[in-house]
Amino acid sequence: MLLSPPIQRYSVHMTGRPAPTEAAPYYSTYIDRITSDDVVGELESQLDPTLRLLATISEERSLHRYAPDKWSIRQLLNHISDNERVFLYRALWFSRGFDTPLPGFDQNIAVPYAAADQYSWASHVADFSAVRTATLTFFRNLPTDAWSRTGIASGNPVSVRALAYIIAGHLAHHIAILEARYL
Numbered sequence: 001m002l003l004s005p006p007i008q009r010y011s012v013h014m015t016g017r018p019a020p021t022e023a024a025p026y027y028s029t030y031i032d033r034i035t036s037d038d039v040v041g042e043l044e045s046q047l048d049p050t051l052r053l054l055a056t057i058s059e060e061r062s063l064h065r066y067a068p069d070k071w072s073i074r075q076l077l078n079h080i081s082d083n084e085r086v087f088l089y090r091a092l093w094f095s096r097g098f099d100t101p102l103p104g105f106d107q108n109i110a111v112p113y114a115a116a117d118q119y120s121w122a123s124h125v126a127d128f129s130a131v132r133t134a135t136l137t138f139f140r141n142l143p144t145d146a147w148s149r150t151g152i153a154s155g156n157p158v159s160v161r162a163l164a165y166i167i168a169g170h171l172a173h174h175i176a177i178l179e180a181r182y183l
Contacts, residue, residue, distance in 0.1 A: 018165055024156035030169025031162065039164045040139045046171055047132050053175065054125045057183070062121035066181040071111065073182055077124045078116035079107060080174050081131045084167050088135050091163040094151035095142060104154035139164055 016037060023031060036042045054077070062073045071079065086105045093102060116124065147161045158166075 016161075018159055018162035022150070022157070022159040023162035023166065024154070024158070027158075027162065027166050027169075030173055031165040033169040033172040034165050039161070039168055040136070042168045043132070043136055043139065043164065046168060047129070047136075050132075050171065050175060051125065051129060053178070054128070057121065059121045062124070063117060064182060070181075072117055073178065074116040074119070074121060074124055075111055075114070076174060076178060076182070077128055078114050079111055080171060081124070081128045082110055082114065083107070083170055084131050084135060087163050087167045087170070088131075088138060090151070090153045090158065091160045092138065094149045094158070094163075095146035095160045097149070099151060101152035101155075135167060 017034075018031060020028070034042055057073060062077075065072050083105070090102055093100075142160070147164075148159060150157055150159045152158070
């Protein structure tokens with residue numbers, strides 16, 4: 001039987017919020033949702049409440065769309081997980097000193113190809129949990145100087161610090177939509 005190692009608190013390596021110049025202006029929608037200077041603590045604090053909320057949604061309800069042309073709840077959660085992977089990969093790339101620009105990610109292409117409605121709700125919830133756990137492991141162990149490293153993604157400069165805030169804010173944004181429009 002494999003046992004998970006105990007979660008250790010990270011050392012606060014990153015200080016302060018990203019400046020407006022650390023990400024494209026459209027990411028302020030996500031960054032501004034996070035008021036804490038402790039983005040790793042914020043990412044950590046989002047996991048359990050999100051999993052509790054997702055546990056209230058049945059397999060049948062997870063196929064619900066609030067309008068015919070909108071995503072199902074399964075598609076929404078798959079989108080959250082996919083985007084967290086993309087933002088985390090960007091953070092990994094730039095934090096490790098790579099300077100090759102990274103391409104954009106078009107959700108309008110990704111969502112239909114994911115075929116999210118063909119997979120169980122339980123599998124989507126487990127996937128989100130695994131993705132967020134990987135995100136936390138990465139940011140908890142990020143060297144101090146890596147937080148301020150930058151690169152180009154989707155044709156725009158972005159810092160590793162901003163990417164952490166984008167991940168947290170992207171989840172907060174979509175959970176608000178889930179609660180307001182789907183549940």
